[in-house]
Amino acid sequence: KTTNREWHYCLRLHRAARICTATARRHRRAGALQLIGRIARAAMRRLGLLLLALARAQNDQAKWLENLEQLAVFVGERGHPDVPLDHPLGKWLASTRASIRRGTLDAGRVAEFRAAGGLVHPMEGRWDDAHVLLTEFVRREGHADVPPAHRERGVPLAAWLRRQKREALEGLMAPNRVKMLEELGVTGLRSKTERKEDTWARNFDLLARYVAQHKTEPGRSEVVEGKPLGTWLASQKVKAARGDLLPERSKKLSSVITLPSVKKSAPSWTWPGANPSESVTIPPLGNSRSKFFTEQTAPNLATLPEWYANCVHRKETTLQGNPGRFRDEQIYHVLCLLEDKLSKKDLSPLVVVQVGSNDGDDAVREALIYARRHYSSIPIKVVLVEPTQRNFERLKKVYSSTAAFQGPGFEAEFVHGAVCDDCCVNDRVKIYHPKWSIIEQWYRDAVDHPEKHPKAFDTPDGSWRQKWLYELNSLDPENLKKNFKNDADITYDEIACFKAASLLDAFAGGRADYVMIDVEGFDDSVVYSLDLGRHRPRLIAFESKVMQSVRPEALFDVVEFCGQRGYKAVGPVKANHVCIRDDRSVAKPVTPPGKPYYPQPPPTKPEPLPEAKRLTAPGTALGAADKKNNGVAEWYLTNFRVRFAREDGSWFDPDVEDFGGEPCPGCTADEKAP
Known part of the structure; x- marks a missing residue:
């Protein structure tokens, strides 16, 4: 045997060719024998696996036939194929049904399964028996919310109920069965549209009976048979005035009550001449721009109304309860308005309108909770407007579950829609927001992987740092692309749209003390849609941070607009501007010749008071x-x-x-x- 070392040594020394040739021949022969051995061993392994697979297939087929035979016997004895899970066939039946639903079971075996009496879905063909089991569950538990994996007497009742809900939504269930399930308290059997139609029909029937009995309409806050009929009727009138009420509904309501005529929206605000911002040069983004807008409102600081200057600006007024300092200016806005009303012995309701309420967990709610505890002698009415459906549902839940808002002296109106001056098309508008599923996934990642997100919940109250993403919504999708780069991550809802003046007329009784606006960069449009000559709210606060960076000309113009309407603008205060109503008597706009417009005060040092x-x-x-x-x-x-x-x-x-x-x-x- 010649080693590799000998072979290479042979080549290096150029020995006789016959010696090297013989060595090469021995190497080729040994390599061929090794290759044949490897092929043979691989073939034996494959053959062994094949034989094992054939044996398993034979065993599987035998087991399959045996299970089919046992299933046929069970069906013959019980009259149905719903084998309990603890039965020897229970797990096999469940996996077989799952394979059929997924479409992974061979068609021949599916036919054999059905021939043995097997059915794909639990309680298939035994609806009445399943209804009896569900009735037993409801009587015992007091509700129809069957847990996901619940079995009633061995029967997968939860799976059966899910199947019924799918069939009902697809229109495959008989109406009498839908009614029987709803009588037990089962929900989710009707589409959202059908449920709304059914609710509207029930409310109309209740209204018709009320009017026939009392010969008048229910009051706005009246509750009839546990239903807020007055609020519902008010919303129908608002829709009728906007022209949004469906013709058939309008016809039905007109047969019982008198509906308001359709009001055309007031024309959008336009400057009579050039916009004020066209006469100034706004600095580029940065400290110079911030200073520019601060200087725009700086002259107003000396002429602020006394109640605002003392309570909000300087925070010298002692509030009820001596709370110390609050973290947010919005809290002072609400409490200082109440303090001023109390000092004047004005016990009329404080009306707060918040456009862009998000989910309600904010400074305005915090101020209202404090006000209910320490200013309970003054009633409060709050109108909360939110465009996105998800936040709107959470908003209602947050306010309805707040103990301080229960009982007399507090009234809340919830409005699902958008408010602006010129964005409405046929009283509708598109509101853009991120896909909630993406934010939910980010939240789950922060919870499940704290090692990757160590500061995700590093907040004073332990909440998620990024929960503000739920507040993002805008009339312009570009405002969301700072946080969501992909267009596919942004979606929209088409909702009702109206001017702020119409909002105050319909829901606030035509007046407001405090209007808070936060609509992600289009706050000026809401301010323009207010009828400041008629409604005259005492305070208007609007977010200006986005406008200052993206639409600085719009911010400059809306501040000038407030000034021309008898308001003193202050800002930016954190992220907001505030317009304060100037209640002083209007002086004659005459400047004596040769006298400076703002004369200097006498050059004397004031004596200590x-x-x-x-x-x-x-x-x-x-x-x-x-x-x-x-x-x-x-x-x-x-x-x-x-x-x-x-x-x-x-x-x-x-x-x-x-x-x-x-x-x-x-x-x-x-x-x-x-």
Whole structure:
């Protein structure tokens, strides 16, 4: 035997050819024998596997025939093929039925299975028997929500009930059977459209009986036979006024009550001339732009209404309950309005309208909860508008489950729709939002894989950091592409659309104290759709962060719009701008010749006010803080009472005039004159 080493050595030394040739021949012969051995061994393995498969197939066929024979015997004895799971045939029957439903069982075996009396679905052909089992379950448990894997007396009742729901939705179930299941409390047997039609028909029948008995319509908050009939009727009237009510429904309602005539939407707002933003140069995105918008509203800080300046801007007013500092300006908006009403002994309801309520778990709800506890003498009505269906359902659930909102003195109206000035087409609009399944998957990943997302729940309340994604919705899909790059991740719903003025008329009684707007970059359109000459809300807050970065011209214009309608705009405050109604009497817009529009105050140093001295006296908490901070509190209180310039150039003192005192004490006649 020649080794590889000898062979190569032979070649290197160029020995006799016959010696190298003999060595090569021996190597080829040994390689061929090795190859034949490997082929033979592989063939034997394949043959063994084939024989094993044939043996298993024979055993499987024998077992299959044996199970079929036992199934036929069971069917002959019991009259049905629903073998209990604990029976020797139970698991085989369940797997066979699953294979048939998946389409993986050979057609010949399917025929043999049916010939032996087997049926694909549990309780197939035994509807009445299954209904009896379901009745027993309902009587015992008190409901018809059968757990997913539940078996009643060995019968897979949950699987049977799922099958019935599918057949009912596909229109394959007899109406009498649908009725029998619904009487037991089974839900999900009708499509959403059918359920809505059925609900509308029942409400109309209830309304007809009410009007026939009482000869009048039910009140807006009236509940009849446990149903909010008054609210339902109000919504039908709103739809009739918008022209959204179906003709057959309108005809039915008109036979019982008087419906309002269809109102045409007011024309959209347009500037009479050039937009104000066309006369300015807005800086590029960054600190310079932020400073630009701050300077736009800075002059208004000196002329804010006193209640807002003291309570919201400077946070000096003591609120009921002494809560300390809140984290969000929106909370101060609600509570300061209530505090001002309380100081004036005005116990009329506070009306809050929130356009873009999301799921309701926000600062407005937090403020309302606090208000119910500490300002219970003032009733509250809140109108909550949300365009996306998912958030709208959660919104209703959150408010209905909040204990502070139960009982008298609180009323909530929920409106599913969009509010804007010029986006409605036939009173409809498309609202874009991310696919909720994607966000749900992100949430599940954060829960199931904390090692990959260590800071996913690193929040003060332990909630998911990205839950704000559920709040994303916009009239423009481009506003969502910062977080969702793929178009396939964004979808839309087509919903009702109306102006803010119509919203206030229909749901808020034609008035509002506070309007909060958050519609992802199109807040200006909602502001324009308000009838500020008629409704005059005291506060209008709208999100300006998106507009400042994406539509700065629109932000500049809407701030100017508020100013022209008798409001003082302030902002940006965090992510919002606020327009505060200016309740001062309108002065004549006349500027004397040669007199500056905003004259300078007299160059005299103000004397410390007695009130400032009293509040910062030694021994008081403010006095101790004042001493520690080098007299800043006394200086602040002294300089707070300053004189502000009217638009006509004259002076007024808010601390005096607002309470009926002498205007501008100490001013010369020239300074007092317009």
